[in-house]
Amino acid sequence: MQHPLESARTLEIQAIDLEGQTLRVGIRHGSSDHPPLVIFNGIGANLELLAPFIDELQDVSVIIFDVPGVGGSPAPQLPYRFSTLATLTDKLLSRLGFDGPVDALGVSWGGALAQQFAQMHPVRCRRLVLAATSPGVIMVPSKLSVFAQLMVPRRYSDPAYLAEIGGDIYGGAYRRNPELLEEHRRHIQAPKGHGYFYQLLAMWGWSSLPWLRTLPQTTLVIHGDDDPIVPLINAEILAARIRHATLHVIDDGHLFLVSRAKEVAVTVHSFLCGDLVEPEIQMEDRSLEYEAQ
Structure with missing residues (x-):
């Protein structure tokens, strides 16, 4: 059943069974005219949280799903690895008719x-956008x-707990605007069963370094300059x-x-549609500079 959020109005919600996992x-x-965009959400985050961003992506087709144990996807019986979810994503796309x-x-x-999906499916994955993320446990x-x-x-x-710690962990605009935290609280759903801890276990011991x-994909790395969860230097490493x-740095958390x-969607749309300058030369000198440090 579709979550009653006005901002999710452009998303068609459905339940898909893949080998016993809904x-x-x-x-x-x-x-x-453009390949569809698959969005992988953050830990514990149901798909509605990114609906405002999706709404701003103009004419790009989008596929987003609740990870098992999050939102409307039941928790699996056993923990999983990122490789398991990458394979599940590939199967989901085929089931939905996205074969290209x-x-x-x-x-x-x-x-x-x-990152795991791009590494395991280099032909399937054309371009890659990494937002507020890291190379894993070695970070x-x-x-x-x-x-x-x-x-x-x-x-x-716990709404009171979110109000207490939200600004400190999310940083940026969430430090300055309590209304953002309240809006965030209205959109979230508590993870189901062991879902949150399975997500933590998937990260345990994983590194892309x-x-x-x-990785062959042309990649856009986007990061906030006030990110308490993933310090900016991790984006520079990626x-x-x-x-x-x-690398595109945002004045936010x-x-x-x-x-x-809206602002970030414009940048992502331009990148996906090939309107941004190709980054190979732009990043070459910076890569050498980083290695020399």
């Missing part, structure tokens, strides 16, 4: 899944206080290690896809 999937049909190449966008935890970590608050999903079920240079990548949806 996924709640949102589809926004756009122009056939797609673009992928991953946010935070979903950015790790997007420059957040402050211990922020890390501890992320280890439990309490912010999804050994194979980042093998952009330096991926061969065909460019971890949830800039929501707080600055």
